[in-house]
Amino acid sequence: MPAHLRTTKAAWIEAGLRALAAGGPDAVRVETVAAALQVTKGGFYHHFRDRQTLLDAMLDTWEETLVDRAIESSDRGGGDGRTRLRRLFSAANAGEDLLALELSVRDWARRNAAVAARVRRVDDRRLAYLRPLFAEFCDDPADVEGRCLLVLTLFVGESLVSATHGRRTRPAVAAAAVRHLLR
Template sequence: MPAKVRTPRESWVEAGLSALAAGGPDAVRIEALAGSLRVTKGGFYWHFRDRRALLDAMLDHWEATLVDRTIEAADHGGGEGRARLRRLFRAADADGLLGLEVAVRDWARRDPAVAERVARVDDRRTAYLRPLFAEFCAGPADVEGRCLLVLTLFVGESLVAATHGRRTRPAVTAAALRHLLA
């Protein structure tokens, strides 16, 4: 008799993240996830003690993907601040995870523990950006302003519904990033 194949832990996390992005934290339900994975919910408990443990694992994945891996991609190859910032901007948008970013931030509006996590992540992001901007900015106020603009652009760009005449959104976003690197 062949050994039972368990649904990998990562599959549960990814299904949870998809549900979060589509419907918020209330959409992350064990039974619904099991259905989307076409497995029984019993396999869930092999990897997680409860729903809260899954939610924590989802936040860990969000942070690892949108902070750790993005920073690794930016640092790959070294170079001066502007070059690393260009790579950072490309890496942050490469996986198309901005919907997940917005969903986590919406969740943080209702859950103080998630809000603390988002604040810590934003502080990590800003701590990474500061020395890169400091290489070519006039002073600390300019550095902080650019750090805030980068985070605002990253988080808020997808929420802005404005049109830009004959210019495409990617072209306008690229122009904004060029200004930040000037």
């Protein structure tokens, strides 16, 4: 194996996230991640106490990427609720790899109570961000909550639906759903 400079903590986390997205939590093994990075596993212990520490760091990065960075991106440039929601929806549509990771984390949460608690917290944070944006143009709190749930459901579940839409393409139907949400 060629000599490498010390592999960064971020590189280990990113490689772990790719393994998680591709094969679930069982695919995240120190040896496997080291092989993907083309390094020995010895450097792993410079950054992490054990595999669980890596998994926790991966979940932190998942939350930061899919909540904190998404909110920052949506808020950048200001604007009203609709404008910020459009930015958020555009960012959500930009990453296939993010969706694979999202689905893998949610699948993991079905079998792990701590991960389920993390997913619940992330979903609550997402809804807390969406509510005031929709409330800017929706007077009915029930309508606001319904729209928030539809946004989250569309983001998480749209890729799982395999139905066809006649002559309409999936992107066209998704765009129509977003227009409906922003009415």
